[in-house]
Each structure stands twice: as structure tokens, then as C-alpha cells.
Amino acid sequence: GSRKPGAHLHVVREFYQNVFPNLTIVNVEKPPCFLRKFSPDGKHFIAFSADQTSLEIYEYRGAAAAGDLVAGYPSDLLNADADAHHRIRTHIFYRFFKPKFT
Numbered sequence: 661g662s663r664k665p666g667a668h669l670h671v672v673r674e675f676y677q678n679v680f681p682n683l684t685i686v687n688v689e690k691p692p693c694f695l696r697k698f699s700p701d702g703k704h705f706i707a708f709s710a711d712q713t714s715l716e717i718y719e720y721r722g723a724a725a726a727g728d729l730v731a732g733y734p735s736d737l738l739n740a741d742a743d744a745h746h747r748i749r750t751h752i753f754y755r756f757f758k759p760k761f762t
């Protein structure tokens with residue numbers, strides 16, 4: 661028998677997660693570098709070192725990486741100087757991004 665055109669191809673469907681932003685965090689502490697952009701596949705974040713002599717590559721861990729850090733937070737804006745706010749601002753960058761290459 662004859663096959664239909666394209667029958668030898670397998671189709672893979674991907675699932676994409678939509679995230680609705682329900683919390684804004686301002687004044688997030690970050691490493692001393694210039695953050696630039698995500699890689700085309702969205703898996704890495706590219707930055708220049710503070711002295712602009714090298715690249716820094718961070719692996720993106722996804723939206724759920726900091727879920728436990730902000731779980732149960734009662735407001736939609738985090739900008740005050742309370743201890744809990746300071747803890748979140750100082751840790752959240754490294755929850756989302758893991759240093760991979762320098």
C-alpha cells in the first residue's frame with residue numbers, strides 16, 4: 661500500500677505555561693553586571709560583567725522557582741523595607757537564575 665504524504669513524520673505538541681503576574685517586586689538585588697537578554701530558546705539569560713570584559717550566562721529556572729519564597733504574600737506590590745521584603749529582594753534573583761558560565 662501507499663502512504664499518505666508526510667505520514668512518516670511524527671508531530672510533538674508542546675505545552676506552554678501562562679503565568680499571570682500577581683506580585684510586583686521592586687529593587688531586586690542582582691549581581692554586579694549588566695543584564696542584557698534571554699537566549700533565543702529562552703533557557704539562558706545573558707549579561708556582561710561589571711567591567712564589560714566577559715559574558716555571564718545564567719540558566720533560567722522558570723516561573724515556579726521562587727514560588728515558595730513568595731507563597732502566601734498578602735499584597736500585590738513588594739517595595740517596603742520590612743525584614744520579609746528584604747529577604748525576598750535579596751534571594752529572588754538566584755531563585756530564577758542559576759550562574760552557569762562566566
